[in-house]
Amino acid sequence: MGSKFMDYLRGTQNKPGERALVQKLDFFILTFCCLMYFLNYLDRSNLANAYLSGMKEDLNFKGNQFNQINTVFTVGYTIGQVPCNVALYYIKPRIFFPSMMVIWAGLTMATAGVHNPEGIMAIRFFQAIAESSTFVGTHYILGSWYTEKELGKRSGIFTASGLAGTMIGGFIQTGLNSSMDGLNGLAGWRWLFIIDGIITLPVALYGFFFFPDTPSTTTAPYFNADEKALAISRVPEVDDRTPVSLSFLKRCFRSWYWYGFVMLWIIAGETESFSSNSLLGLYMKANPTHKYTRAQLNNYPTGVPAVGIISTLFWATLTDFWGGKRYLVGYWIGITGVVTAAMILAPGASTAVHFGAYYWAGSVYACQATFFAWANDVLRYEEDSLRAVVIASMNMGSNAVNAWWSIIFYSADFAPQFTKGMWAMIATSIALAVWTTGMLYMTVREERKRVLTREESIPEKSEVIEEKV
Known part of the structure; x- marks a missing residue:
């Protein structure tokens, strides 16, 4: 077992030149995508950090306006999902991704000049459309380059980079409050948005020059002809039909893949509500018995994404090692959601x-990497356009529900208990375990069909050879 695990950690590549190819992919694709997602989440999470660090008072927030801003962002993010992934068919990824980064960097810096919550709402809507390109677009690209045995770990590293953005944002805000608050007449939270935008631009420039697009379209100078051919041979050869057609839409909506994976991520996305809605920070700010300093409000919640990073890397690596058993994460999250919600609901806790x-609830972030890797695994034998749309639709469906779910169950004025939200968490966690079981049944059945089809085609090929002889 130990030897097998060490072999796995060293890599699963066994074709000549494959290890060198994967090392290049990790350096040029994974590095850029992780930096892009890190900055994406840094921008997103820093709204909560700014809210806890003076923005609420400076802009005179009322009631659940903070949640309304998050809802507006979610609406824009939802609208952008499928169009952004479809755009990757018509615009080279090395052009599309950096362009979206420049747009959201500019809008992030513009946030520093707002004077009321409504101004933030307008900016965040368009910022969300630009940022929606990152998550689903990257998962589509990773599935285009990496094999089933490599994908989970890379998806985990990518997801962890976003969580790192969430975690580090709190420390950045703490540093700015102590060193730049009041500089040139600007509050520390305003400087946060300016700096976020500035540091995004060099990464966009890096992607423009070095991102390699897809195996069949790459013109990257650091790949030789043999490496380009090897990259194409590593993924199954499938039909590639345009995603913008009525016949494609009919095929998509008749497929169980679309319904199964979209519903899986809708349910799983709501189990992340403890973390994605910044509930620990809101709990601390509204706590009736403990008063926390501004530094504590920014720093203590960083433990949640820290747990998420550890959990994501653990489960992504483990499910790769166990041959792609991504469904195990669904059961872990089901248990975690029920138990942590019950802990908060317990009288006198x-x-x-x-x-x-x-903090424990932060471990549910593991489902991001594993469930999107699961979709890539199952759909790698289907046409590329279907895989792109299913992956985008998963996140679109989740965000469409989260747009109103967070207001109903996790509104800021429900703090510190979030009683309705805790019961909703128990219900969604149980539903996730049930749906995961159904998805496991469908994917196993599909794999058996594929194996039978492959075995039946072998005798036919043999007969043709015999006739020719």
């Missing part, structure tokens, strides 16, 4: 118990 529950 101490603040320490509540903190423990919120």
Whole structure:
């Protein structure tokens, strides 16, 4: 077992030149995508950091306006999902991704000049459309280059980079509050948005010059002819038909893949609500018995994405090692959601118990990497356009539900208990375990069909050879 695991960690490549190829992919694709997602999440999470660090008071926020801004962002993010992934068919990824980064960097810096919550809402809507390109677009690209045995770990590293953006954002805000608050007449939270935008631009430039597009379209100078041919041979040869047609839409909506994976991610996405809605920070700010400093409000919640990073890398690597058993994460999250919600609902539970529950709940972030890797695994034998649309639709469906789910169950004025949200978490966690079981049945059945079809085609090929002889 130990030897097998060490072999796995060293890599699964066995074709001549394959290890060198994968090392190049990791350097040029994974590095850029991780930096892009890190900055994407840094921009996103820093709204909560700014809210906790003076923006609420400076802009005179009322009621659940903070949640309304998140909802507006979610609406824009939802609208952008499928169009952004379809755009990758018509615009080279090395052009499309950096262009979206420049747009959201400019809008992030513009946030520093707002004077009311409504101004932030307008900016965040368009910023969300630009940022929607990153998550689903990257998962589509990773599935185009990496094999089933490599994909989970890379998806995990990519997801962890976004969580790192969430975690580091709190520390950046703490540093700015102590060193730049009031500089040139600007509050520390305003400087946060300016700096976020500035550091995004060099990464966009890097992607423009070095991102390699897809195996069949790459013109990257660092790949030789043999490496380009090897990259194409590593993924199954499938039909490639345009995603903008009525016949394609009919095929898509008749497929169980679309319904199965979209519903899987809708349910799983709501199990992330503890973390994605910044509930620990809101819990601390509204806590009736403990008053926390501004530094504590920014720093303590960073433990949630820290747990998410560890959990994501653990489960992504483990499911790769176990041959792609991504469904195991669905059961882990089901248990985690029920138990942590029950801990918060428990009468008389101490603040320490509540903190423990919120930190443990961060482990549900593991489903991002594993479930999108699962979709890539299952759909790698289908036409590329179907895989692109299913992956985009997964995130679109999740965000469409989250746009109103967060207001109903996790509104900022429900803090610190979020009682309705805890019961909703228990319900969605149980539903996720049930749906995961159904998806496991369907994917196993599909794999058996594929194996039978392959075995039946072998005798036919033999007969043709015999006739020719």
